[in-house]
Amino acid sequence: MDHSIADLRKDYAAQTLTEETMADNPFSQFSQWWRQAIDSQILEPNAMTLATASPDGMPAARIVLLKDFSPEGFVFYTNYQSFKGLQLEANPKACLVFFWKELERQVRITGLVEKTSAEESDAYFLSRPAKSRLGAWASPQSRVIESRDWLDHNFTEVDQRFGGEPSERPPHWGGYRVKPVIVEFWQGRPSRMHDRIQYSIENDGQWKRERLAP
Numbered sequence: 001m002d003h004s005i006a007d008l009r010k011d012y013a014a015q016t017l018t019e020e021t022m023a024d025n026p027f028s029q030f031s032q033w034w035r036q037a038i039d040s041q042i043l044e045p046n047a048m049t050l051a052t053a054s055p056d057g058m059p060a061a062r063i064v065l066l067k068d069f070s071p072e073g074f075v076f077y078t079n080y081q082s083f084k085g086l087q088l089e090a091n092p093k094a095c096l097v098f099f100w101k102e103l104e105r106q107v108r109i110t111g112l113v114e115k116t117s118a119e120e121s122d123a124y125f126l127s128r129p130a131k132s133r134l135g136a137w138a139s140p141q142s143r144v145i146e147s148r149d150w151l152d153h154n155f156t157e158v159d160q161r162f163g164g165e166p167s168e169r170p171p172h173w174g175g176y177r178v179k180p181v182i183v184e185f186w187q188g189r190p191s192r193m194h195d196r197i198q199y200s201i202e203n204d205g206q207w208k209r210e211r212l213a214p
Contacts, residue, residue: 014104045100048065076176094178138157139151
């Protein structure tokens with residue numbers, strides 16, 4: 001074992017998190033932290049880990065980008081035929097994790113997943129740069145391919161077919177919305193005695209707020 005890895009540690013002491021300062025619901029609280037992350041000029045604050053699982057419980061995780069959030073949920077876009085898309089089709093549950101190290105904060109969102117409407121997906125697709133739209137058509141995401149040359153050739157063919165400006169969304173590409181049932185806000189504290197406040201939705205649709213041990 002490389003003991004230098006075990007010796008890597010940081011003591012967190014930037015801020016605190018108290019029940020008295022927390023919003024009544026996780027969406028308002030996330031909005032506050034989101035604005036602070038933006039104001040802090042964190043590199044890609046919308047980067048989040050997306051964890052999914054197959055029906056037999058085999059997990060998978062990767063980084064994706066948050067593209068919208070509201071009381072309806074947290075939205076990202078991808079290829080529906082990708083590995084994560086197939087897992088979500090079979091098991092429409094997911095967990096999102098944001099880690100904003102500069103603020104010594106994490107947000108963990110666990111919930112149910114649904115596709116966004118075709119209208120939402122169309123609107124976002126057309127807002128993307130042209131090259132990104134071409135890539136959505138050209139790449140059979142997560143599939144085994146023979147070479148980089150094959151991928152580049154496919155991109156060139158798609159580019160020529162659409163004249164560099166695809167105006168139609170691929171039927172296999174669109175958005176997902178994670179609708180939270182549990183949201184945890186984590187603030188680093190000294191001596192690993194971190195602050196953890198969890199919101200969980202109750203049967204009447206109200207949010208219960210509780211403190212968790214670090």
